[in-house]
Amino acid sequence: MRRRRVAYVCLAAQTALALVAPPLLTAPRSVSCNIVTPLRGPAATADELEYGRGTMADLSSIVTLAQAEFGKDYTDPVSKFGLLTLLTVGFWIRLCRDDHSILTCKDASNDLIGYVEVSPQPAGEVSGPFPLPKWAKGLMGPLTPYLANLLVRPDARRRGVGGALVVACEQEAASWGDGVLGLHHDRTDQKLVRFYRKLGFAGDGVPLKHQGFELVYVAKRVRPS
Numbered sequence: 001m002r003r004r005r006v007a008y009v010c011l012a013a014q015t016a017l018a019l020v021a022p023p024l025l026t027a028p029r030s031v032s033c034n035i036v037t038p039l040r041g042p043a044a045t046a047d048e049l050e051y052g053r054g055t056m057a058d059l060s061s062i063v064t065l066a067q068a069e070f071g072k073d074y075t076d077p078v079s080k081f082g083l084l085t086l087l088t089v090g091f092w093i094r095l096c097r098d099d100h101s102i103l104t105c106k107d108a109s110n111d112l113i114g115y116v117e118v119s120p121q122p123a124g125e126v127s128g129p130f131p132l133p134k135w136a137k138g139l140m141g142p143l144t145p146y147l148a149n150l151l152v153r154p155d156a157r158r159r160g161v162g163g164a165l166v167v168a169c170e171q172e173a174a175s176w177g178d179g180v181l182g183l184h185h186d187r188t189d190q191k192l193v194r195f196y197r198k199l200g201f202a203g204d205g206v207p208l209k210h211q212g213f214e215l216v217y218v219a220k221r222v223r224p225s
């Protein structure tokens with residue numbers, strides 16, 4: 001209990017620091033956060049696209065994609081700025097951290113089509129907007145591979161890109177050793193139920209109420225090939 005409390009205090013401190021003093025956080029590479037890349041025309045099929053590891057150079061396009069998806073209902077400038085800050089700092093930290101892998105999918109023009117994150121997380125916990133240091137996560141329980149932040153550009157959906165990104169996460173998690181790749185999704189969203197079931201994820205745990213969503217934890221065994 002005490003160790004959990006320490007971990008939560010770390011999360012709160014890190015969150016506060018990230019919000020009030022982003023310049024104090026050191027990034028290994030220079031970052032430009034405000035470039036807005038307009039979404040282009042239809043993407044190629046999933047197999048013709050390039051899958052790779054995200055770098056700091058991808059930060060602005062990751063944030064743009066996320067903002068377009070999650071900021072749809074934000075109308076006032078303060079909320080928009082808040083979301084932009086949250087996404088920029090959150091993904092910046094993720095891209096700096098060697099225990100977090102952001103995997104990307106790009107088209108021939110190097111435009112971002114989708115991305116996903118895989119990282120070790122305390123079993124059963126929902127990952128927050130700002131990742132905890134690995135040692136703090138370790139205080140909360142055993143760490144298992146966890147998939148989060150999966151997003152495919154709207155005009156590229158239903159072509160297998162989301163599925164391919166999840167498979168890339170499975171391969172990444174398997175490279176860490178024998179284990180279980182898990183994730184939370186909204187259990188009332190039938191498209192997500194179908195999507196993850198089709199990919200072999202299963203779980204029937206007690207749903208978790210989180211920020212207005214009813215989340216279910218699903219998982220899949222991964223093994224090094």
Ligand SMILES: CC(C)(COP(=O)(O)OP(=O)(O)OC[C@H]1O[C@@H](n2cnc3c(N)ncnc32)[C@H](O)[C@@H]1OP(=O)(O)O)[C@@H](O)C(=O)NCCC(=O)NCCS
Pocket residue numbers: 069149150151152153156157158159160161162163164184185186190191192194195196198
């Ligand atoms: C969920 C998401 C990543 C799926 O990406 P995608 O590239 O469209 O997925 P795929 O093309 O690989 O879909 C594979 C299967 O999932 C199911 N599926 C995906 N989207 C669906 C939809 N809108 N309606 C019904 N089934 C759907 C289908 O069974 C589909 O196979 P099919 O096209 O042969 O019928 C994408 O819709 C997305 O980015 N959504 C917004 C963000 C989000 O919800 N992220 C997940 C958080 S847990």
